[in-house]
Amino acid sequence: MEKIITIFLTDAKIDRDNVLHLLDCREDSPVYDDVMEDYKEVESAFYTLAKPETRMLFDEIPPELSNDNLPPGTKVVYLIHTIGSDASTYCTEAFKKNDYLKAMLMDAMSSSLLFEMDKLIQDCLKTECAQKGVGILRRLEAPRDIPMLAQKVACDKLFSKEHPGVRTSSAFMLDPPKSNCVIFVLTDNKEILHTEQDCQGCTAENCPMRKTAPVSVTVVLKDNTQIISCNAKESLLGALRKYKLYSSAACGGTGKCGKCRIQFLEGVIEPTYADHAHFSQSELDKGMRLACQAFPLADCTITLHFQDESTFEILTDSAFFDAPAAQLPQERYAIAVDIGTTTIAAALVGLESRLPAAFYTTLNRQRMYGADVISRILASNEGKKEQLQKSIREDILLCIRNLVEENKIDKRHIEKMVLAGNTTMGHLLRGYPCTSLGVSPFTPVSTAQEEHSFGEMLDSDYLECTVILFPGISTFVGGDIVSGLLSCGFPAEEKTALFIDLGTNGEMAVGNKNKILATSTAAGPAFEGGNILWGTGSVKGAISGVTIDGDNVHTETIGNGQPAGICGTGIIEVMAELLKAGIIDETGLLEDRYFKTGFPLAMTADGEQILVTQRDVREIQLAKSAVRAGIEVLLKRYGKAYGDIDTVWLAGGFGVKIDQNKAIAIGMIPEEFRGKIRAVGNSSLSGAIRYCIEESESVGIVQIVANAMEINLSNDKDFNQLYVDYMFF
Numbered sequence: 001m002e003k004i005i006t007i008f009l010t011d012a013k014i015d016r017d018n019v020l021h022l023l024d025c026r027e028d029s030p031v032y033d034d035v036m037e038d039y040k041e042v043e044s045a046f047y048t049l050a051k052p053e054t055r056m057l058f059d060e061i062p063p064e065l066s067n068d069n070l071p072p073g074t075k076v077v078y079l080i081h082t083i084g085s086d087a088s089t090y091c092t093e094a095f096k097k098n099d100y101l102k103a104m105l106m107d108a109m110s111s112s113l114l115f116e117m118d119k120l121i122q123d124c125l126k127t128e129c130a131q132k133g134v135g136i137l138r139r140l141e142a143p144r145d146i147p148m149l150a151q152k153v154a155c156d157k158l159f160s161k162e163h164p165g166v167r168t169s170s171a172f173m174l175d176p177p178k179s180n181c182v183i184f185v186l187t188d189n190k191e192i193l194h195t196e197q198d199c200q201g202c203t204a205e206n207c208p209m210r211k212t213a214p215v216s217v218t219v220v221l222k223d224n225t226q227i228i229s230c231n232a233k234e235s236l237l238g239a240l241r242k243y244k245l246y247s248s249a250a251c252g253g254t255g256k257c258g259k260c261r262i263q264f265l266e267g268v269i270e271p272t273y274a275d276h277a278h279f280s281q282s283e284l285d286k287g288m289r290l291a292c293q294a295f296p297l298a299d300c301t302i303t304l305h306f307q308d309e310s311t312f313e314i315l316t317d318s319a320f321f322d323a324p325a326a327q328l329p330q331e332r333y334a335i336a337v338d339i340g341t342t343t344i345a346a347a348l349v350g351l352e353s354r355l356p357a358a359f360y361t362t363l364n365r366q367r368m369y370g371a372d373v374i375s376r377i378l379a380s381n382e383g384k385k386e387q388l389q390k391s392i393r394e395d396i397l398l399c400i401r402n403l404v405e406e407n408k409i410d411k412r413h414i415e416k417m418v419l420a421g422n423t424t425m426g427h428l429l430r431g432y433p434c435t436s437l438g439v440s441p442f443t444p445v446s447t448a449q450e451e452h453s454f455g456e457m458l459d460s461d462y463l464e465c466t467v468i469l470f471p472g473i474s475t476f477v478g479g480d481i482v483s484g485l486l487s488c489g490f491p492a493e494e495k496t497a498l499f500i501d502l503g504t505n506g507e508m509a510v511g512n513k514n515k516i517l518a519t520s521t522a523a524g525p526a527f528e529g530g531n532i533l534w535g536t537g538s539v540k541g542a543i544s545g546v547t548i549d550g551d552n553v554h555t556e557t558i559g560n561g562q563p564a565g566i567c568g569t570g571i572i573e574v575m576a577e578l579l580k581a582g583i584i585d586e587t588g589l590l591e592d593r594y595f596k597t598g599f600p601l602a603m604t605a606d607g608e609q610i611l612v613t614q615r616d617v618r619e620i621q622l623a624k625s626a627v628r629a630g631i632e633v634l635l636k637r638y639g640k641a642y643g644d645i646d647t648v649w650l651a652g653g654f655g656v657k658i659d660q661n662k663a664i665a666i667g668m669i670p671e672e673f674r675g676k677i678r679a680v681g682n683s684s685l686s687g688a689i690r691y692c693i694e695e696s697e698s699v700g701i702v703q704i705v706a707n708a709m710e711i712n713l714s715n716d717k718d719f720n721q722l723y724v725d726y727m728f729f
Contacts, residue, residue, distance in 0.1 A: 002058045004158060005128065009052040009120055014043070014112040022108040034101060042105040050113060051084035053165070054121050055158040058132065058186075065150055075134070075186040077125070078154040081117045082166050082179035083110055110178040118180070122195045125184070135192035137216065137227070140183040148172035151181045189227050191243065192216070218301040219245060220265065230296055236262060237291035240304075241368055241387075247306040250531060252370030252378060253292035257531060259307065260291040267300025307565065312539050314343040314361035314653075320487055320686045333357070333414045335403060336688035337396060338480065339421030339429065340364060340503060341373060342537070345685050346399035348407060349692045351415065356689055360402045365391050366428070371531075373424040373476075373505060377438040380428060388428045393458050396429075400462065411463055417454065418688040420470045422478035422505065423447060429457075429469070437475055440714075447472035447479075449701065470688070471701065474710040476520035481507045482704050483687030488649045488680060490516065491700035495646035496638075498631070498673075501683065502527050503652045506627050509708070510638050510645070516708040517638050521630035526623040527568040533598070534610045536565030538653060543570040543601060543610065545659075548577040555602050563602035563610055569657045574601065574612050575620050576662035579729050586729045588617045621727050624668035629722035630713060631670070637711050642672035651683040666729055 016039070020026070025035050056079040066072040087110045094103035129135060140146045152168045159165045167175045174181060184195065194214055214229035217239060230239035237253055237260050240246070251257035255274030264287035271284050272293045279288045288305070332351040337344065344364050347356040366388055369379040380388055396419075404411055419429070423444050427434050432445040449471035454460065457467040470479030484501055485491075493512040500508045506527075509518035526532060536542050541564030545556030555570075557563055566574065578584045583591050583599060590599065598611030635641065648669075650658070660677050663669045669677070680686070691697045713719040 005056050005124075007054045007056075007121065007124060009054060009117050012052050012113055012116050012120055014046070014109050014116060018112045018115065019105070019108045022111055023104060031101075035105065038102055038105060042102050043109065045090065046087060046106060046109045046113075049084070049086035049090055050110070051086070052081070052113060052117055053084070054079065054081050054117060055165075056080075056121075056125065056128075057157055058128070059157060062153060065146065065153055070146070070185070077128075077136070077184040077186065078157050079121070079125075079182045079184065080154055080158050080166055080174075080179060081114055081121070081182075082174075082176060083113055083117075084178075085176035088176050088178055114178060114180050118182075125195055126193055129186070129193065130190065133188075133190060135187045135189045136194050137185045137187040137189075137192055138194050139196070140185065142172075142181065146183060150183055154181045154183065187227065192227055192229060194229060215296050216299045217296065218266075218299075219243075220301065220303040233295065235292050236294040236296065236302070237368070240291060245304065246365055246368050247291065247304070248309065248367045248371070248537070249292060249369065250367075250371035250375075250535075251292075252375030255290055255293045257371075258290060258533070261305035262289055262291045262294065262302045263287045263305060264289060265301040265303060267296060267298055269294055269296055269300075307536055307539070309363060309537060309539055312343070312363055312537050314345055314363075314538075316345050316347065316359040316361060316682055316685060320680070320690070329407075329409060329413075331413055333409060334692035335400060335414060335417045336685060336692050337399065337417070337419045338483070338682055338685035338688060339392065339396070339419060339425045340480070340684070341376075341422065341425065341505065342367060342371070342503065344395050344399060345682055346396070346403055347685060347689050348403040348409065349689050351693065354693045358403055358407050360399045360406075362395055362398055365395055373422060374438060376424055376428060377434045380434040381438065385428070385431065385433065389431045392425065392429050393460070397458060397460055397462065414463055414465050416465050416692065417463070417467045418470070418691050419457075419467065420479045420483035420684045420688045422480050422507075423472045423475050424478070426469055426472065426479060442475040444472070444475045447474065468691075470691075471705050473518055473705060473708045474520075476505070477507055477509070477518045477708075477710055480684035481509060481518065482701060482708075483685075483691070484649075484651050484680075484683035485509060485516065485687070485704050486697060486700050487683045487687035487690055488651075491703045496640055496644055497647045497649060498635075498645050499649045499651065499683075500627075500631070501651040502627065506623075506630065508627075508630055508634060510634050510640065511707070513703070514707065515638075516704065517634055517711050518708050519630055519634055519711040519713055521626040521713060526571070526619045531619050532566060532571055532616050533613050534565045534601075535571065535616075536567055538567050538657075539564065541565065542567035544573075544657065546570060546573040546577050546601065548581045548583070553601055562605040564604055566601070566610065566612070569659070571612075571616065571620055572666065572668070573659060573662050574599075575617065575624075575729075576659075576665040578612070578617075579666060584617060584729070588621045588727070588729060590614050590617060620666075621729075624666055625723050625726035627668050628670070628726040629719050632722055633713060633716055633719045634711060636718065642670050645673070645676060648673050648677045649683070650677050650679045651681070653682070667726055 025032055056077055058077055061070050061074040061076055063072045087106055091103045091106045142148045142150045149172055151174055152172045155166055155168050166179050214231045217228050217230050219226045228239055228243045247260040249260050258278035268287045274293045275289050334349045334351055336349055337346045342364055345361045348358040350357045366376055369376055436443040450469040452467055454463045454465055454467055470483050472478035485499055491513055496512055498510045506521040509516050540559035541561035542558045543555045543563055543566045544558050547554040595614055598613040601610045664671055
């Protein structure tokens with residue numbers, strides 16, 4: 001039999017503000033001065049009289065308390081708080097003497113202490129649960145959640161007849177009255193700890209101590225069921241994040257992208273405006289909702305309809321390095337990491353072979369806070385800085401552990417680590433505030449190169465090497481672009497070259513070893529499937545190639561899978577083919593027959609039509625015109641024409657897979673660049689690898705940063721005019 005746990009909360013203190021709230025006494029109240037005159041005297045007496053004690057017992061529900069939702073044998077914790085009878089006796093005597101104010105003060109102090117005891121005991125309760133390997137599914141209080149008989153059952157279990165402490169009346173009321181009984185229902189899920197008081201069902205709507213406990217959400221997954229908690233005023237997307245049930249949220253949880261789809265199986269809530277925008281009436285009737293817009297008020301059951309990203313293709317290939325060298329083990333290693341906004345790619349670099357020996361990639365789980373850096377900045381500024389830092393650290397550590405353990409590397413042989421990422425990723429990794437990144441004049445805390453111990457950079461003792469974080473040029477031209485310019489040989493370049501990296505952000509630079517101008521365009525996430533109705537990442541089944549021949553539409557998908565969405569290269573191909581077929585005109589307007597419904601590309605395995613909508617066309621127009629206008633402004637400021645550019649380096653997975661002819665056809669890349677474009681793969685990772693191998697490349701990094709200057713396009717008149725001009729196809 002379990003032992004009764006007795007705790008004397010002698011350190012429990014009342015909160016004066018709570019006492020005054022319970023009395024509904026404010027500073028502007030006519031009795032405020034009178035209350036404060038007696039407060040100290042009553043408080044002193046209260047601490048002499050109150051004897052706070054809590055008892056709890058891990059036990060089961062007996063047959064007399066059972067019901068359909070609480071069968072006999074249900075594992076529970078019985079708990080009773082009491083402050084003894086002396087404070088109540090004081091109140092009774094004060095009332096007899098017509099000293100109502102002191103009696104009311106003592107009563108309010110007693111209630112306040114019971115609330116405080118309830119808060120203090122939660123840590124102890126959670127510790128006991130952790131030791132027993134259980135969680136707390138819900139909290140029950142009489143008479144709202146369970147019959148009053150429960151208080152007698154609890155008293156009989158926790159207090160003996162010889163030393164009652166707390167008793168019950170014939171109506172099962174507690175005596176002393178300043179006592180409280182709670183029963184906690186246990187669960188095998190250790191992650192669920194619903195210990196807090198829930199006032200949701202209480203009729204005292206104006207109670208100053210009122211609060212609402214989290215609701216339980218049962219998540220039905222493919223191979224199991226998980227119960228999570230969702231706090232008041234917390235969206236289901238936020239709750240799912242806490243339990244590592246991730247969904248890409250390109251819009252940052254504003255309801256615009258429609259990617260975080262869930263279905264209510266029980267406890268469905270009313271649809272929001274955003275739900276109506278993304279679901280048909282039939283889907284709404286089936287319980288389909290957006291997780292970011294769902295704020296459940298009661299327990300519910302859901303299933304997830306998130307896009308499957310387990311087959312996401314993450315680029316590690318580089319035009320500058322061959323496939324991994326099969327020379328393992330070696331004596332000396334480094335690790336290079338590209339911290340992308342969407343993906344993270346890491347390479348184990350052999351310092352003797354001077355080649356990458358192995359790669360490991362993963363998705364950047366910060367994507368659940370938004371697809372682009374602006375969304376991440378907003379999330380950080382809204383109080384999620386620590387979560388974002390923890391997320392990126394964990395993702396990098398995941399890559400490192402896999403590289404080391406899968407290749408059976410002695411950790412002591414790893415001598416250094418190099419990280420390349422944009423300025424926002426660097427700030428989030430270092431835990432810097434992002435408050436000045438998202439507002440003019442967009443000032444970073446630091447863009448300087450940083451060198452720290454592994455423990456300081458990643459809050460882990462897994463390795464003991466030094467970690468170098470590449471410097472950036474500005475807030476929107478970061479260390480990943482510096483690394484890309486290094487990999488493309490800009491420190492030694494005699495001729496004029498153009499570097500373009502079209503990932504989640506659109507960065508570009510023009511120059512040579514003597515001078516570099518760089519900029520970032522607001523291309524948005526459209527090139528990676530963001531903000532596109534059927535947009536998706538580079539996953540199996542993503543449409544990556546399109547040919548339209550009359551009424552026939554032929555599509556190619558990644559991995560030859562059943563069509564599941566459209567990736568960035570696919571949407572470029574669609575635009576070029578729609579334009580060639582005359583289905584959209586030079587303004588981007590779809591033919592009348594497709595204007596409202598969209599142009600059908602293919603069918604999913606579930607029989608749904610994959611459509612390209614008028615809004616999708618506009619998204620691509622915005623993105624491609626930003627890129628083209630950015631290129632032209634950059635060249636104009638540098639004093640060069642298209643024909644003066646010797647090489648166009650096209651970086652990133654988008655650059656490798658894109659059909660250059662179709663990018664030229666829609667006007668994203670000028671015709672004059674035909675034949676000059678060289679796809680270089682993951683230039684950020686290859687630059688970090690190069691730095692690992694050649695210690696002298698530190699000079700090249702310094703040279704790039706010193707010679708580079710940013711061109712701000714946000715208030716550039718030429719850019720604004722060109723942006724409008726290149727909106728046309």
